[in-house]
Amino acid sequence: MKKFIVGFFATIGGIVFFSILAMAFGLRYSVNRFPVVAENSVLTLNLKGPLAETASESGVSNFFSGNPFSLRDLVETLDEASNDPRVKGILFRLDHAALGIAQIQEIHAALKRFRSKGKFAYAHTDTFGEVLPGTLSYYLASGFDEICLQPYGSLNFVGLGTDLPFARGFLDEIRVTPRFARREEYKSILETYTEEEISAPNQEATQALIESLMKQIRQDVAQERDLNESDVIQLINEAPLFDAKQAKELGFIDQVAYLDEFENYTLQKCGDDATFIRFPKYMLAMTRASKKKKKDLLKAPRIATIYGVGDVSRTHSKRSSPLMGDRLFGTEETLYAFQQAFRDRSVKAIVLRVNTPGGSPIASETIWRLIRQARDRGLPVVVSMSDMAASGGYWFATAANKIVAQPGTVTGSIGVAGGKMVLTGFWEKLGIRWSSIQSGPNAQAMSPHRDFTDTQWRQLHNWLDYTYEYFLHKVIEGRQLRPEHVREIAKGRVWSGADALKFGLVDALGDMHKAIEIAKELAQIPETEKINVVEYPQNKTIAERLMDILQFQSAFDDVEVSAPRGFLVGVFQDFKALINEFSREPLAIKHPYKRFIQP
Numbered sequence: 001m002k003k004f005i006v007g008f009f010a011t012i013g014g015i016v017f018f019s020i021l022a023m024a025f026g027l028r029y030s031v032n033r034f035p036v037v038a039e040n041s042v043l044t045l046n047l048k049g050p051l052a053e054t055a056s057e058s059g060v061s062n063f064f065s066g067n068p069f070s071l072r073d074l075v076e077t078l079d080e081a082s083n084d085p086r087v088k089g090i091l092f093r094l095d096h097a098a099l100g101i102a103q104i105q106e107i108h109a110a111l112k113r114f115r116s117k118g119k120f121a122y123a124h125t126d127t128f129g130e131v132l133p134g135t136l137s138y139y140l141a142s143g144f145d146e147i148c149l150q151p152y153g154s155l156n157f158v159g160l161g162t163d164l165p166f167a168r169g170f171l172d173e174i175r176v177t178p179r180f181a182r183r184e185e186y187k188s189i190l191e192t193y194t195e196e197e198i199s200a201p202n203q204e205a206t207q208a209l210i211e212s213l214m215k216q217i218r219q220d221v222a223q224e225r226d227l228n229e230s231d232v233i234q235l236i237n238e239a240p241l242f243d244a245k246q247a248k249e250l251g252f253i254d255q256v257a258y259l260d261e262f263e264n265y266t267l268q269k270c271g272d273d274a275t276f277i278r279f280p281k282y283m284l285a286m287t288r289a290s291k292k293k294k295k296d297l298l299k300a301p302r303i304a305t306i307y308g309v310g311d312v313s314r315t316h317s318k319r320s321s322p323l324m325g326d327r328l329f330g331t332e333e334t335l336y337a338f339q340q341a342f343r344d345r346s347v348k349a350i351v352l353r354v355n356t357p358g359g360s361p362i363a364s365e366t367i368w369r370l371i372r373q374a375r376d377r378g379l380p381v382v383v384s385m386s387d388m389a390a391s392g393g394y395w396f397a398t399a400a401n402k403i404v405a406q407p408g409t410v411t412g413s414i415g416v417a418g419g420k421m422v423l424t425g426f427w428e429k430l431g432i433r434w435s436s437i438q439s440g441p442n443a444q445a446m447s448p449h450r451d452f453t454d455t456q457w458r459q460l461h462n463w464l465d466y467t468y469e470y471f472l473h474k475v476i477e478g479r480q481l482r483p484e485h486v487r488e489i490a491k492g493r494v495w496s497g498a499d500a501l502k503f504g505l506v507d508a509l510g511d512m513h514k515a516i517e518i519a520k521e522l523a524q525i526p527e528t529e530k531i532n533v534v535e536y537p538q539n540k541t542i543a544e545r546l547m548d549i550l551q552f553q554s555a556f557d558d559v560e561v562s563a564p565r566g567f568l569v570g571v572f573q574d575f576k577a578l579i580n581e582f583s584r585e586p587l588a589i590k591h592p593y594k595r596f597i598q599p
Contacts, residue, residue: 035285036087038275042266045279046093051103053355054307054535054590069280071103071386074108077283077512082114087282088270089120091263092144095127097137100387101213108143108220109511115145120269124148124262125368129156129240137548139217139254142224148255148262153342155247156240156519160214162206168196175425179452180417181461183468187415187492205493212496216407227251268579290325297532301348303519306534308334308352310358312367312392313437329356331366337536338370342377346532349380349519352400353512358391358413361467368474371399380522384515385409385506390494394505395471398478401522403506404515405497412500415492416467419460479504557583 051071069077081087099107111121123144128134134156141147149155178193188202198206204438218236220228231250240246244256251580252294255262267274277285312326341347352371358364371381383389383397385405390413397403405411427434427449434449445456452460475486481504489495500506508514520531 009288031163035277035281037084037277037282037285038273039086040088040270040274041277041282042083042084042088042270043090043279043282044092044276045053045090046095048096049098051099053309053353069283071106072280072512073283075106075511076358077279077281077286078110078114079513080286081243081282082117082119087119088274089122089266090114091122091124091266093259093274094123094125094137094141096270097140099136099140101136101139101217102387102406102410104140104143105216105220105408106386106511107140109513111143113513120145120313122146122148122258122262122266122288124150124259125153126150126259127153128154128155129158132156133158133161134240135159139221142221146254147252148257148265149247149253151244152257153244154240154242155235155244157235157252158239159236160210160217162210164198164202164206165192166197168193168194171421175429177422177451178419179422179427179457180419181464182417182492183464184491187413187417189427190417190419201491201493209494209496212499213408216496216498225251228232232572239349256415256521259571263472273420284487290484293533297530300346300501301523302344302346302532302534303516303523304337304344304347304350305516305533306334306337306352307535308367308393309355310408312356312363312396314363314366324373329359329363331363332365333372333537338374339460340536340538341379342374347379347534348523348525348531349382350374351382351384351512351515351516351519352397353384353395354389354397355386356393356394357388358395361395361416361471362390364392364395368396368399371396375399375401380519382515384512384518385411385497391415398474400478402508402515402518404508404510405500405506405513406511407496407498407509409497409500410494411497412489412505413492414471414490416464416471417492418464421448422444422451424450434568475505482489 051069054070054072078090081090098546115121121144123146125137125141125148127150128138128141134154135158136157138157163415168178178190180190180194182190185199185201186376188199188203188205191199191202218229218232222232225232235241235250235252241250241252244253247253248256255265257265263276267276308329313330315332338350341350374381380402381400383399383400383403385393385403386409388410389397389405390411394411394414436444436447436450438444441453442456442459444450445452445459472486472490474485475490476483477479479486485504487535489505495503496507497509499507501509508518516531516533518524520527525531574585
């Protein structure tokens with residue numbers, strides 16, 4: 001049976017492998033067939049779903065989700081297009097966009113740079129929320145010059161809100177006992193299991209966070225749409241607004257038209273010879289230009305960019321699913337990236353881009369040490385925070401020279417929580433008994449099949465106290481803040497980036513573009529000198545990327561090799577050599593399928 005199961009999944013893996021292999025060869029064959037960008041072009045993009053931070057974060061699922069490019073790709077391409085005289089403007093469809101507040105602010109900054117070069121930015125959508133809230137999709141649209149809404153479409157600019165689950169009653173019903181403790185009262189991550197309803201500190205912190213984020217949205221929308229903030233508040237209070245014409249009269253949108261009508265309107269604005277070019281196609285067309293640009297920058301000083309996305313973990317990032325794009329912010333891959341940057345003498349500074357809710361304190365300390373090692377080598381480190389950089393993510397950020405966050409970044413959460421679920425009552429209810437065999441009184445302390453002893457419970461609290469004090473010390477030392485101030489703003493509480501700036505937890509508000517500028521300044525690179533921004537670890541070959549996706553060896557290390565699996569691994573190894581002939585150097589091709597070629 002085991003052989004059958006292994007063989008079945010190996011066969012499925014083989015099908016996936018050969019499909020990707022065919023695509024890889026097809027892409028390699030078509031590398032030199034670059035699209036031509038007309039002199040009077042308008043970039044078009046249907047922005048769907050979430051965006052990965054960078055290509056190395058994405059998996060095959062990201063390709064099929066509709067956004068086969070990353071946030072970094074989007075921003076860099078907009079910056080390139082802003083300096084391209086052939087591109088007159090952009091037209092984005094926002095029907096299914098689903099981005100976080102900080103990522104939206106990142107795109108807004110890129111749009112401002114684009115528009116500052118005299119180019120237009122238009123957005124169209126069928127609706128800003130149908131039966132669901134449309135606050136964030138409208139917030140994204142507010143960064144464009146003109147917003148067009150389909151005639152039958154609503155403006156559900158209703159504000160922000162969240163529903164928090166509390167399962168303590170259910171756990172009591174099935175006789176599962178959550179045995180957790182925390183430092184301190186705002187560290188609410190485990191309240192889902194320990195409480196029957198929201199606690200007063202959790203209520204206070206969550207409400208304050210939502211109000212801070214919503215204030216940013218209101219102010220940005222009012223500024224971009226040239227409205228009074230009171231008008232924006234009134235709309236929020238009265239939304240959803242179902243009448244598109246009324247939304248236009250109130251100044252929240254500019255046009256009421258179907259997509260084809262708005263496309264014609266956009267082309268007419270540019271003249272008779274205007275043409276659309278799809279965003280991914282333009283990215284591919286810019287490949288030659290980017291290659292020439294890279295050659296020109298070969299001798300330029302480098303700013304290394306390293307990405308940390310997902311739960312902070314002591315394992316390797318590749319232990320997650322590269323096929324589906326799930327990520328762990330692993331210390332092993334991060335160590336590899338830093339070591340690559342250390343070995344490159346042209347690297348003068350490092351920007352660590354972070355999007356993480358936190359995770360292992362041990363892993364966070366390891367990454368903290370890497371940042372300190374970089375600084376000891378004379379390499380300034382700037383942390384750039386995306387949607388979230390909290391708990392363990394803030395722990396290691398304290399080692400950086402500077403921290404840059406978006407106003408909408410969720411950060412802080414300086415605290416710790418731990419414990420276990422005790423299943424004793426649950427097993428008794430099922431008539432199942434467990435016997436413990438151990439060689440020390442605390443060998444099974446974290447077993448879910450028995451409660452803590454008094455000594456073990458004290459030890460857990462000792463660990464929480466030690467970890468919390470250690471975390472506080474990191475913040476006090478790294479941020480050079482008064483101990484009493486840190487203790488007041490810590491307590492496990494999360495803050496928006498805007499609030500974090502006021503408390504001294506971050507140094508500046510801005511996007512990754514700003515973080516790179518700060519890194520350049522800290523490295524004492526003259527303002528007029530060009531820099532080469534390079535992501536580490538550097539691009540892998542096709543064979544290396546495919547190995548990451550399939551992971552044949554690691555997936556079946558503990559089972560007997562079946563015939564189908566052995567055959568597929570053999571074929572894979574044969575093809576690996578062949579693929580290497582086509583990829584002696586990493587391919588750095590800016591096109592929508594790049595995730596199959598580089599990390």
